[in-house]
Amino acid sequence: MVKTILQKGDPALTKVCRPVENFDAKLHTLLDDMKDTLIKSGGLGLAAPQIGILRRVVLVMDEDEQYLELVNPEIVSTEGEQEGLEGCLSLSGMYGLVTRPMKVKLKAQDRYGNPVEYEREGITARCFCHETDHLDGHMYNELCEVLMTEADIEAMLERGELEVDED
Numbered sequence: 001m002v003k004t005i006l007q008k009g010d011p012a013l014t015k016v017c018r019p020v021e022n023f024d025a026k027l028h029t030l031l032d033d034m035k036d037t038l039i040k041s042g043g044l045g046l047a048a049p050q051i052g053i054l055r056r057v058v059l060v061m062d063e064d065e066q067y068l069e070l071v072n073p074e075i076v077s078t079e080g081e082q083e084g085l086e087g088c089l090s091l092s093g094m095y096g097l098v099t100r101p102m103k104v105k106l107k108a109q110d111r112y113g114n115p116v117e118y119e120r121e122g123i124t125a126r127c128f129c130h131e132t133d134h135l136d137g138h139m140y141n142e143l144c145e146v147l148m149t150e151a152d153i154e155a156m157l158e159r160g161e162l163e164v165d166e167d
Contacts, residue, residue, distance in 0.1 A: 003037045003051040005089045013090055014137040017047075017054045020071050023113035027057070031069050031111050032058045038067070039075070043089045045127040047134035050090050058108075058131040062124045070116075073108035073132050084137075085153065086130060086140045095153060096144030104128045 006012055019026060030053060038059055048057040058070040080102030082135045087095045104125035107117045120128065130140055141147055148156075156162040 001033050001036060002040045003033050005037065005041060005046075005050050006052055006092045008139065008141070010090075012049050012052050012054060013134070015049060015054050016137050017049055017056045017135045019056050020109070023071070023109070023111060026070070026125055028111055030055070030057060031059065031071075035067055041089050044123070045131040046089065048130045049134055049137075056135050058135065060118060060120075060124065060127045062127075063122065068159065069111055069120060069132075070106065070108040070118075070128075071111065071113075073106055073128070073135070075104055075106050075128065075132060076117075077105040078125075079103040082126065084123075084126060086126065086144070088140055089131070090134075091139060091141060091147075093149060094141070094147045095150070096141055096147050098126075098140050100129045100142045101124045106132075 026133065032044050037050055037051060045060040048055045048062050059122045060068045060070065078101030082099055082102045083099045085095045086098045102125060103121045103134055105119040106128050110116050149162065153162065
């Protein structure tokens, strides 16, 4: 079921989420609802607090367009650095330049409580960081100096002040 995505200013987005302890039908429904919501929104990631659930649950679409269900995720190591534009489903229509690690290793549990580990680079590494930040009540706009609209970005591209990676 598609859920409403909370917007900046909602108190749920500033809370630290609790770990998941029960890997049951309720969790499975949450993960399924998050996937439906993410697909409808066209985003790359979604954290449970964005739909008002204060649990440590994240869904990320990776570079192969596979949905990674991350329960109680924890970043265990990072390498390198990348700067890029980020947006957020909870801050619609706004973007900011954010520096994140180029490579991220993350451990978590799947919907059944089994341990999983992922190591990703580029945009998926960025998503791991962005979504796990939500679990601690933080949003990307805390990490960038200026928020921009799509029109701002287009103007910067036209002036050659911003480059887009065309991979």
